[in-house]
Amino acid sequence: LSGLIDELRTVVEPAHVLTDPDLVGPYVTDWTGRWAGYARAVVRPSTVDQVAAIVRACAKAGAGIVPQGGNTGLVGASVPRGGEVVLSLRRLAEVGPVDLAAAHVRAGAGVTLAQLQAVASDANLRFAVDLSARDSATVGGMIATNAGGMHVLRYGSMRAQVLGVEAVLADGSVLRRMDGLVKDNTGYDLIGLLCGSEGTLGIVTAAQLKLVAAPRFRVTSLVAVAGTASAVSLLARLRSLAPLEAVEIVFADGVDLVCRHAGLPPPFSQPYPCLLVVECAGSTDPTGEMADVIGEGPDVLAVAVASERAGRDKLWSWRERHTETVNALGIPHKLDVTVPIAELAGFERDVRATVSDVAPGSKTILWGHLGDGNLHVNVIGPDPDDDRVDEAVLRLVAARGGSISAEHGIGIAKRNWIGLTRSPADMAAMRAVKAALDPNGILNPGVLFDEGAGRAGSENEGSG
Ligand code: FAD
Ligand code: MLT
Numbered sequence: 001l002s003g004l005i006d007e008l009r010t011v012v013e014p015a016h017v018l019t020d021p022d023l024v025g026p027y028v029t030d031w032t033g034r035w036a037g038y039a040r041a042v043v044r045p046s047t048v049d050q051v052a053a054i055v056r057a058c059a060k061a062g063a064g065i066v067p068q069g070g071n072t073g074l075v076g077a078s079v080p081r082g083g084e085v086v087l088s089l090r091r092l093a094e095v096g097p098v099d100l101a102a103a104h105v106r107a108g109a110g111v112t113l114a115q116l117q118a119v120a121s122d123a124n125l126r127f128a129v130d131l132s133a134r135d136s137a138t139v140g141g142m143i144a145t146n147a148g149g150m151h152v153l154r155y156g157s158m159r160a161q162v163l164g165v166e167a168v169l170a171d172g173s174v175l176r177r178m179d180g181l182v183k184d185n186t187g188y189d190l191i192g193l194l195c196g197s198e199g200t201l202g203i204v205t206a207a208q209l210k211l212v213a214a215p216r217f218r219v220t221s222l223v224a225v226a227g228t229a230s231a232v233s234l235l236a237r238l239r240s241l242a243p244l245e246a247v248e249i250v251f252a253d254g255v256d257l258v259c260r261h262a263g264l265p266p267p268f269s270q271p272y273p274c275l276l277v278v279e280c281a282g283s284t285d286p287t288g289e290m291a292d293v294i295g296e297g298p299d300v301l302a303v304a305v306a307s308e309r310a311g312r313d314k315l316w317s318w319r320e321r322h323t324e325t326v327n328a329l330g331i332p333h334k335l336d337v338t339v340p341i342a343e344l345a346g347f348e349r350d351v352r353a354t355v356s357d358v359a360p361g362s363k364t365i366l367w368g369h370l371g372d373g374n375l376h377v378n379v380i381g382p383d384p385d386d387d388r389v390d391e392a393v394l395r396l397v398a399a400r401g402g403s404i405s406a407e408h409g410i411g412i413a414k415r416n417w418i419g420l421t422r423s424p425a426d427m428a429a430m431r432a433v434k435a436a437l438d439p440n441g442i443l444n445p446g447v448l449f450d451e452g453a454g455r456a457g458s459e460n461e462g463s464g
């Protein structure tokens, strides 16, 4: 073991090979506090060559590697399970310049979403994916999780923004497809394969990312409705709005908790069961057409509208501050799921009833990306390692034809249930891909596939 640490210290400056528990601490516990493990070291390279040399050294030593960006992932995949090396990509933080004619930009894996958004905005363009963890989430992590966020209904998720990738494979070789070509039909889509691979197939070191036009006008409405069924019928009308960017859903109990946690006033003078954040953006002012569509139906109980930045941020805050609020209440069981939109209202009803049955006395907080049929089911109460509620909710999802992970991934949190919504043939194909690209299972062992848990890197647990 000390041989590996010594070798890593020849690859990167010794100060960037961390073994002191005080320094290692923030890298080995996840954002929710539900997942934590022991790392034999945390290594912080700053170039692709250093990443490749680290991977070769770990492969030689049979040490598992956990790639990590901002450590905002929510399924336990960014922290070690037992004795792996945490490979932090945050120092690969170079971004730009923007290629204006091609509308794309090169970004290192460690560039944060907020940095990327700022660079795009300076070029009068915009990066289309947005999520509340923008100050910490990195390009590498967002590619590895195929992150979604608020604008998927208009622009797609991370995979749709990635024109090129540079990645280090498990044998230390470098896959480099960084020409930024929009059209490239030369065999298997290796870039797409890395998107959503959760650090199990390769370590992303850089990417070419698509940029889109920055809208001149942006208008946000907070719309109160009676419940999920009304929200879905309003969604059907909203689909006719060409500039529609976001339709997010929150519920009265969650909003009340957010107000108490964040010290915010209630959004309306009286509470309503369900609120939607609806946002439109474009080159002309969408206020009128938005108001026409929202105002059309009897299902709308109240509306607040803002077009200036401060007002819009305020309307978003009742939605965006859910994640931190839930974390402040305890260690959450986070079940990020999607069902067909026609099933959403029934699913919401069933999920509340099921959680009450399986975990009486627990608190269920729901919110999500309504336009994508994506609900975040958060349960506070059950012990972190009591996963009966997780299983019950995921079985409901499968019964309604949904997916057990809409955007956060499988990680270790859901690996026991991946077979609920992926067939044996799917699983065999995924295992074959994993075996071909990482035959010794050193990349993020235990993520996605249960039987890989701890295979590489666990033998020397506790001896580092
Ligand atoms: P990490 O957490 O460090 O890692 C996540 C996964 O990617 C792990 O499997 C890790 O091994 C792998 N990984 C990291 N970097 C690399 C790399 N360079 N190469 C290969 N693998 C790598 N997610 C959404 O999809 N939509 C949301 O709306 C959303 N909102 C969030 C809001 C908050 C407040 C928080 C805390 C999280 C939210 N997330 C959301 C989850 C999270 O932000 C995303 O999954 C994000 O993409 C993770 O980026 P990261 O850099 O923090 O990755
Ligand atoms: C969100 O949309 O708020 C995120 O995906 C984070 C979460 O589910 O907590």
Ligand code: ZN
Residues within 6 Å of the ligand: 148, 149, 368, 369, 376, 407
């Ligand atoms: Zn989300």
